[in-house]
Amino acid sequence: MKQNKSTLQEKIARLRASFVSQLPKRLEEAQQHLQLLKADPCMNRVAAVELHRTFHSLKGTGYSFGFNELAGIAGEAESYTQQLLDLPDDKTPPDWPDKIIGLLQELASQAQILIYTDLQHDHPLQTPFFEMESSAQEDTSLPEKPSRLIYICDDEEDQVTHLSYQLRCFGYQVEYFTQLQAFEAAVRQHQPDAVVMDVRFPSGGTAGTEALASLQKIIGEQLPTVVLSGRDDFEARLSAVRAGCHAYFTKPAKPLELATALDEVMEEEVFEPYRILIVDDEPEVAQYHTLILEEAGMLVYQLSQPGNVLAALQEFRPDLVLVDVYMPDCTGQELAAVIRQLPEHLSLPIVYLSSETDRQKQFSAMQVGVEGFITKPVIPEELVAAVALRAERMRSLRSLMVRDSLTGLYNHTTTTELIESALAQARRQQESLCMVMLDLDHFKQVNDTYGHVSGDQVLLALARILRHRLRSNDVVGRYGGEEFAILLKDVTPEKAVELVNQLREDFSRIRFGSGDKEFYCTFSAGISSFPAYNRAEELRIAADQALYKAKSQGRNQVKLDDGNE
CATH class of the missing domain: 3.30.70.270 (Reverse transcriptase/Diguanylate cyclase domain)
Structure with missing residues (x-):
């Protein structure tokens, strides 16, 4: 039951994000309808009806998703537009455009707030907001990434001071301790993101790693730890292994190498879900495959009209496309050929998902540059494995294409x-x-x-x-x-x-x-x-x-x- 609730929340979140991402386009369209109304002295009723419909939709969807301020403004705009529709043309108030312009500006401001605080995507919007007379106040703040907290425990104060200084240059927040008791007390009060621990202390040859092992048992959690020690013998290294330490350096260590090791032990495996586009003219079948892939943690976009595939490719940016072979208006083979016409999608994996079992027909259909053929009805585990394998390969290829091989920065x-x-x-x-x-x-x-x-x-x-x-x-x-x-x-x-x-x-x-x-x-x-x-x-x-x-x-x-x- 808990899993179902979580899945529902994720679906709602995606719907909210989709609604927010479409706000600029919808407001631009409303502005276009307004311009038609202003240009037509007889109040073009088609444009007026479309403008009213836009406000009505924004109000209803806004309230549904909890965007109450946006919905309230849209509701006011809807009511005012309805009043204009109810009036005879010769009774229209002369200042009517100013009222709608003001409401559109308020909607645009609310939309900008939602885009930055609710949607949180990193790709640029494809449609512009219309020009507004007054611009938003400029935010001159410069938020930075939160620093990772590193505890260093070593009884050689000169070395610890210098190492702390070097690690701070890499952007870490560093606190150091020369006594094990002080280190243990600090961990109990506030756990760090990682630890740099010496092996030898005055109380014993492996007192540092032994104290670390005991402390971890008490707190019931493994601390990401890198050992930095003057000892390079088997006993010291074995004590580090038994304490669950992730890397071992002998003094003096190069700060860059130590920082690299700290990054690795603190690395949180944040997996971005694979993005799968399904093109199938049978909605029920597409939904079935969608549920299988979503259960495996993937993001799925369904498309029943092949003519919309170019927009979907641009907006959704899939890692893989699943295509039915037999569709009434455009076959899967034709659709794959269209996708392959676009240079940016030459390497995008396309997989047929069809009930066709004739090997010769399958081979013929794949000649347009398709990755594979999955036969319906599918075994869920096989579908997930086949899709994940190809999507991961696509991501690896993209990474090689956009990143500098040495530094990992964009090329x-x-x-x-x-x-x-x-x-x-x-x-x-x-x-x-x-x-x-x-x-x-x-x-x-x-x-x-x-x-x-x-x-x-x-x-x-x-x-x-x-x-x-x-x-x-x-x-x-x-x-x-x-x-x-x-x-x-x-x-x-x-x-x-x-x-x-x-x-x-x-x-x-x-x-x-x-x-x-x-x-x-x-x-x-x-x-x-x-x-x-x-x-x-x-x-x-x-x-x-x-x-x-x-x-x-x-x-x-x-x-x-x-x-x-």
């Missing part, structure tokens, strides 16, 4: 596309954007002096800081070589300079090692902003010019482009 092509998309959204939503071009200082000297392996470590460290310290909706990409591009959303240029300067200072304090040599690195950055620059290429050129100024004036600094100074 040049994807970064450029995301910047273009974010800029288009900023124009629609009247948001501010800041673009940052960032370049490592004297990076060639690092490679020449310490080797390319050390150079890669520098790139990885910078990528890790950018990925951990910036928000998930910001665009962070490796633009090429030692150059990185960042797009900060909904921030002022001044806030962007403040943030990038903090990142620059923290990065400059990270210690890198090559053999017995230690070194530090810095970077320079240039920042431009929208709407000072309206096109992506203009933004990039302005940020590049500011970056050039930062390098020519001594490096290790952040410069704002001339248009913002």
Whole structure:
């Protein structure tokens, strides 16, 4: 029963999200109907009826989903539009457009609030809001990701102090303890996200890992732990294993390697459900397959009209398409051929789901570039396995196509596309954007002096800081070589300079090692902003010019482009 309730809640949440995502389009259509009414002195009744219907639908659906403020405004607009419909044309009040315009503006404001607080998706809306006379007050705050809390327990205070300092540069919140009793008391009061534990303490050769094991039994929970110890013998390593520690480092450890291990032990496996598009002209059959896949945790979008597939591909962004072979208006083979005409969907898995058992016909139908053939009636476990396998392969392929192989950041092509998309959204939503071009200082000297392996470590460290310290909706990409591009959303240029300067200072304090040599690195950055620059290429050129100024004036600094100074 509990599972059924959870499933129902998920379905309601998806319906709410779908309603919110359609608000911009519906309000734009209402604005178009209003324009028709204003242009027609005889009050075009078709447009008036459509406008009334829009308000009525927004009111009813809004109340159903609990969006009471939006529904209340829509209800007021519905009542007023009904009054206009009831009046003779010659009795229409002269100021009627102003009232509807005001109500549409209120609806647009409510829709924006819902999009940011209820929908929480990361892809740009495809339809713009209409222009409003007054713009929303700009939010100059810059929320950051919450820092992970790390406890370090080690009786060598000098080493602990330095290590804490280094880990803070990577964005962790760090507290350290030199006594086991203080560490145990802190854990009992507030558990950390991860622990860095030494093995040897004055009270015993493996006192640290033994205390950790005892503490975990008491609290009834395994703490994500990395061992950092001066001991490198079997007994010490065995004690770490018995305490359930996840990684073992000997002193002195490289901060980047330790940070990488901490990330791994704290990694929460957040699985994004596979997105499956089902195209079948029999709704009951499609619903049956949908329930099977949804029970396995997948998100499913049903489509009974093949003519709507292009819109569904764009809006739903499926990982796989299940297609019936025999449909009256468009066969599965024809539909697959249409999908394959689109370059962006050449690699999208398409699987036939049909009662056809003739092998020759199956083979013929697959010649348009289809992944496989699942025969109805399906065995639920086999359907789930077949879909999951192909969808996962699709995701892996997409990841390889959009990510830089070394740093894991977006590659040049994807970064450029995301910047273009974010800029288009900023124009629609009247948001501010800041673009940052960032370049490592004297990076060639690092490679020449310490080797390319050390150079890669520098790139990885910078990528890790950018990925951990910036928000998930910001665009962070490796633009090429030692150059990185960042797009900060909904921030002022001044806030962007403040943030990038903090990142620059923290990065400059990270210690890198090559053999017995230690070194530090810095970077320079240039920042431009929208709407000072309206096109992506203009933004990039302005940020590049500011970056050039930062390098020519001594490096290790952040410069704002001339248009913002």
